[in-house]
Amino acid sequence: MKSVIFGSGVLAIAAGLGVYAWQANTAPTPCGNTSVAGAAIGGPFELVSETGETVTDTDVITKPTLVYFGYTFCPDVCPIDSMRNAIAADILADEGVDIGTIFISVDPERDTVDVVRDYTDNFHPEMIGLTGSPEQIREASQAYKTYYRAVEGDPDYYLVDHSTQTYLMFPETGFATFFRRDTPSEQVAEITACFVDQLA
Amino acid sequence: MTFPKLAPLAVIAAMAATSAMAEITVTDAYAFETAPTAMAGGGFLTITNTGDSDDVLTAVQADFPSVQLHTTEFDGDIARMMHLEAIPVAAGETVTLAPGGMHVMFMGLQGNPLTAGDEISATLVFEQAGEMPVTFDVVARDTADSHGEDRGHNHDQNSHDHGNSHDH
Numbered sequence: 001m002k003s004v005i006f007g008s009g010v011l012a013i014a015a016g017l018g019v020y021a022w023q024a025n026t027a028p029t030p031c032g033n034t035s036v037a038g039a040a041i042g043g044p045f046e047l048v049s050e051t052g053e054t055v056t057d058t059d060v061i062t063k064p065t066l067v068y069f070g071y072t073f074c075p076d077v078c079p080i081d082s083m084r085n086a087i088a089a090d091i092l093a094d095e096g097v098d099i100g101t102i103f104i105s106v107d108p109e110r111d112t113v114d115v116v117r118d119y120t121d122n123f124h125p126e127m128i129g130l131t132g133s134p135e136q137i138r139e140a141s142q143a144y145k146t147y148y149r150a151v152e153g154d155p156d157y158y159l160v161d162h163s164t165q166t167y168l169m170f171p172e173t174g175f176a177t178f179f180r181r182d183t184p185s186e187q188v189a190e191i192t193a194c195f196v197d198q199l200a
Numbered sequence: 201m202t203f204p205k206l207a208p209l210a211v212i213a214a215m216a217a218t219s220a221m222a223e224i225t226v227t228d229a230y231a232f233e234t235a236p237t238a239m240a241g242g243g244f245l246t247i248t249n250t251g252d253s254d255d256v257l258t259a260v261q262a263d264f265p266s267v268q269l270h271t272t273e274f275d276g277d278i279a280r281m282m283h284l285e286a287i288p289v290a291a292g293e294t295v296t297l298a299p300g301g302m303h304v305m306f307m308g309l310q311g312n313p314l315t316a317g318d319e320i321s322a323t324l325v326f327e328q329a330g331e332m333p334v335t336f337d338v339v340a341r342d343t344a345d346s347h348g349e350d351r352g353h354n355h356d357q358n359s360h361d362h363g364n365s366h367d368h
């Protein structure tokens with residue numbers, strides 16, 4: 001299948017290679033997960049919120065937050081990962097730990113404000129769904145060193161390759177760790193709670 | 201409504217399917233409900249070939265603008281969903297389309313989301329067994345099922361168990 005890079009793809013690929021570079025450079029942390037030595041994951045972004053307002057990272061990351069990049073046309077992997085994050089948030093809520101969950105679309109063409117809001121509400125009433133212009137999304141993806149690329153096909157039904165890591169971010173200190181998609185919700189909750197304790 | 205409730209017909213269809221084409225059996229056909237504005241949904245099922253000859257699932261037909269067979273491959277942490285031309289089901293084998301791997305992709309839902317309790321009437325097209333009717337039950341996305349295992353966490357809103365609702 002011939003694939004095409006939509007607009008910002010070259011930079012997204014560069015960011016994707018960065019993911020491998022920093023993942024190789026991991027070390028155990030007291031919370032039992034791997035963290036990243038000296039890598040700058042995260043940082044400022046400007047995206048469009050569920051109400052259509054332009055928001056920045058500081059508007060939406062106001063507490064420890066799980067951040068995931070995906071697209072709503074994805075009916076299988078993205079929902080599993082989003083649901084995993086939502087369950088982790090609920091487990092923590094039961095334990096009195098308040099965390100947020102964010103889904104950032106990497107499909108600006110199709111993922112309108114309404115579509116992303118409905119999609120995230122399906123997983124958790126408080127999950128924040130963010131979309132934006134291709135440029136805004138490219139910048140957010142680059143900040144988090146994630147990869148995405150739309151694969152050419154039907155203009156309505158094209159698919160998007162994308163990174164599936166979930167990032168644990170703190171409002172003050174930024175990136176804490178990341179979770180691969182095979183990490184169960186209980187473990188995400190446990191490790192997140194450990195970081196919350198540590199950084200409290 | 202695009203997905204009429206056809207439970208009695210589905211039962212008849214299932215019976216017809218097993219008697220007329222005994223070599224291929226399809227069970228556990230289900231799809232997860234989608235958001236109201238969703239553009240696509242995924243269907244899952246288990247195909248067993250009890251015959252002596254290999255068969256191949258080549259298409260799924262249903263009342264959507266586009267229906268394809270898909271799989272997701274992982275390159276490290278990068279997910280690549282892709283179109284499959286066919287899914288082989290060798291003699292004596294069982295092939296399961298399950299979350300995180302192969303799925304039937306229902307595309308172009310716009311305005312007609314998949315709602316828990318609905319059923320999707322579809323036709324599986326096999327090279328040898330020919331056309332076979334199948335009904336996908338639309339189920340809520342259960343939190344325990346989403347990782348294929350129940351680790352004992354009882355989530356308030358999702359404590360209901362649909363785990364057996366798609367066993368026929």
Ligand SMILES: [Cu+2]
Pocket residue numbers: 075270271281282303304305
């Ligand atoms: Cu698909």
